[in-house]
Amino acid sequence: MFTIDKIRADFPILKRKVHGKPLVYFDNGATSQTPQVVIDAIVDYYSNYNANIHRGVHTLSQEATDKYEEARIKIQKHFNAKHSYEIILTSGTTESINIVSSGFSSILKKGDEVIVSALEHHSNIVPWQMMCEKTGAVLRVLPMDEDGSLRLDLFDQMLSNKTKLVFCNHVSNALGTINPIEAIIHRAHKFGAYVLVDGAQACPHIKPDVQELDVDFYVASAHKMCGPTGVGILYGKSELLEKLPPYQGGGEMIETVTFEKTTYAGLPHKFEAGTPNICGGIAFGVAIDYMNSIGFENIAKQENELLAYGTEKLLEIEGLKIYGTTRKASVISFNIEGIHPYDIGSILDKLGIAVRTGHHCAQPIMNFYKIPGTVRASFAFYNTKEEIDILVEAVKKAKMMLS
Template identity: 70%
Template sequence: MLDIQKVRNDFPILNQTVNGKPLVYFDNAATSQKPQIVIDAISNYYSTINANIHRGVHTLSQLATDAYEVSRQTIQKHINAKHAHEVLFTAGTTHGVNLVANGFSALIKTGDEVMISAMEHHSNIVPWQMLCERTGAKLVVIPMNQHGELIMEEFERLLSEKTKIVSVNHISNSLGTINPIEHIIKKAHTAGAAVFIDGAQAAPHLKIDVQALDCDFYAFSGHKACGPTGSGILYGKEEWLEKLPPYQGGGEMIKEVTFEKTTYAGLPHKFEAGTPHIEGGIVLGTAIDYLNTIGLDNIAAYETELLHYGTEKLLEIEGLKIIGTAANKTSVISFNIGNIHPYDIGAIVDKMGIAVRTGHHCTQPVMNFFDIPGTVRASFAFYNTKEEIDALVQAVLKAQRMLG
C-alpha cells in the first residue's frame, strides 16, 4: 500500500496553485513530475563532480565517469539486461527508435517489410517510413479494433519471411492500451523478425524484464519516469548491437582514427558519440532507484485503482465517450463530449488548476481511425488522488455547461 500523502510530499511542484486553484497534474503521459531526490541529484552533480567522462585522469572526471557507469548498471539491473553494455544512454525514446531504424538501413533491402501498429506514436512511425523510403522496403501496419486493441489474427496473417523487424509500443500513449508484446515478440521471432519495443509509456508503470520478454530492442525516456528531460535508454541484445553500424560519428565512439581509416569502439561506446547528457544519465539512475523504492507493483496496483475510479466517475457525465476501452489498460483516459472541441474543454479545466493534454497526442492515425480531431487526455500517476479525479469531473461538468 502506498502512503499517498508521503509520496506527494516528495514532489515539490504539487504544492503550488495554478490560476488560484491547487494544481491537479493529469498530464503524466506527456511528462512526469520530479521528486526532490531527483532535483537534488541534478544540483549535486553540477555542484560536486561536473566534468567530462571517460577521458580524464583527474579526480572529477573519474568520479563523474564512475557515477555514469553505476547508473548504467542500475538500469541494467532494473530491466534485467544480461550485460551493462547492452544499455545505451540516449536522449529519449525517439533517439532510440532513430538509432535502430538508421542501423537497419544496412540490413534491409527492396522487397523487405517493416511492421508497426496502427496505434503508434509518430516517433515510432516516421523513422520507419524514412527507412522504407531509403531502402525500398514496405511499411506494414497491424490494424486495431474499435476498443483500441490490436487485432492479433491480422498481425499473424501479415507476418512473413519478408518481415525483418516489428516495432510496436508496449503501451499506447493516447489510448492507454497495454499491448500483448510477449505474444508479438514470440510470433515475430518465429517468422525470423527482430522486435523493437517502444516502452516510453510503460517504464513509469510496469516492471520490465527484457530477458523474460526476449525482445531485441527496448527503449524508454527518463522524463516520463521521474527523471530528467533529454535522458533515456536503448536496450539492445549484444548480438544485434554488434550487427548495427554506428548511428553517429565523433569522439568517444572510436577505437582508432587515421585519415585513411577509422575503427570503432566496443559496446556501448560505439553508439555514444560525443559528450553525452552526463547529468541526465546519472540522475536517470536516481529516478529509477526512487521508483523501485516506491515499488513498481505498488505503483501499478494503485494506478489501476485510479483508472477504474476515474473511468466510473467520468462516464457519469452525460454525453462523455471514452476513446480506448481495451480490456488491458494503464492509467490513461482519453475522452470527448459530444461535438465540443477537446481544446475548449482543456482550456476551461486549466482555469480550474487542472492540467490535461488535448489534441491528437502525436497519434494522428489513431484519431483518423476514430474519425475525431483529438481527445482530452487525463493520465494519472502514483502521486495523484481520487479527490483530484473528483475535481476533474467537476471541472469537466462546468466546461460542458459553458460550451454545450
C-alpha cells in the same frame, strides 16, 4: 508502506498553484513530475563534480565517470539486461528508435517487409517510413479494433518470411492500451523477424524484463519515470547492436582515428558519440532507485484504483465518450459530444488542472476514430481520487459553459 501524503511530499511542484487553484497534474503521459531526491542529484552533480567523463585522469572526471557508469548498471538491473553494455544511453526514446532505424537502413533491401502497429506514436512511425524510403522495404500496418486493441488475428496473416522487423509500443500513449507484446514477440520470432518495443509509456507503470520477454530492442525515456528530460535508453541484444553501424560519428565512439581510416569503439560507446547528458544519466539512475523504493506493485495498485474510479465518475457525464476500453494503463482519453477537446482543456487549465489535448502525436489513431483529438487525463501513483473529483466537476463545468 504506501502512504500517499508522504509520497506527494516528495514532489515539490505538487504544492504550487495555477491560476490561483491548487495544481492537479494529469499530464503524466507527456512527462512525469520529479521527486526532490532526483532534483538533489542534479544539483549535487553541478555543485560538486561537474566534469566530462571517460577522458580525464583528474578526480572530478573520475567521480563523474563512476557515477555515470553506476547509473548504467542500475538501468541494466532494472530492465534485467544480460550485460550493462547492452544499455545505450541516449537523448530519449525518439533517438533510441532512430539509432535502430538508421542502422537497419544499411541492412534491409528492396522487397523486405516491416510491420508497425496502428497504435504507434509518431516517433515509432516516421523513422521506419524514412528507413523504407531509403531501402525499398515495404511498411505494413497491423490494424486496431474499435476498443483500442490490436488485431492479432490479422498479425498472423501478415507475417511471412519477408518480415524482417516488427515495431509496437508496450502501452499506447494516446489510449493507454496495454499491448500483448509477449505474443507479438513470440510470433514474430517464428519468422525470424526482430522486434522493437517502444516502452516509453509502459515503464512508468510496469517493470519490463527484457530477457524474459526475449525482446530484441526496447526503448524508454527518463522523463516519464520521475527522471529528467533529455535522456533515455536503447536496450538491444548485444549480437544485434554489434551488427548495426554507428548512428553518429565523433568523439567517444572511436577506437582509432587516422585520415585514412577510423575504427569504432565497442559497445556501448559505439552508439554514444560526443559528450552525453552526464547529469541526466546519473539522475535517471536515481529516479529508478526512487521508483523501486515505492515498488511497482504499489504503483500499479494505486494507478489501477485511480483508473477505475476516474472511468466510473467520468462516464456519469452525459455525452462523454472514452476511447480505448480494453486492458490499459492509467490513461483516460475522452471527448464530449459536440465540444472540441482543446476548448475543454483550456477551461480545465483555468481551474488548475493540467491535461493533454490534441492528437497526442498519434494522428492515425484519431483518423481511425474520425475525431480531431481527445482530452487525455493520465494518472501517476502520486495522484489521488480527490483530484479526480476535482477533474470531474471541472469537466461538468466546461460542458455547461461550452454547450
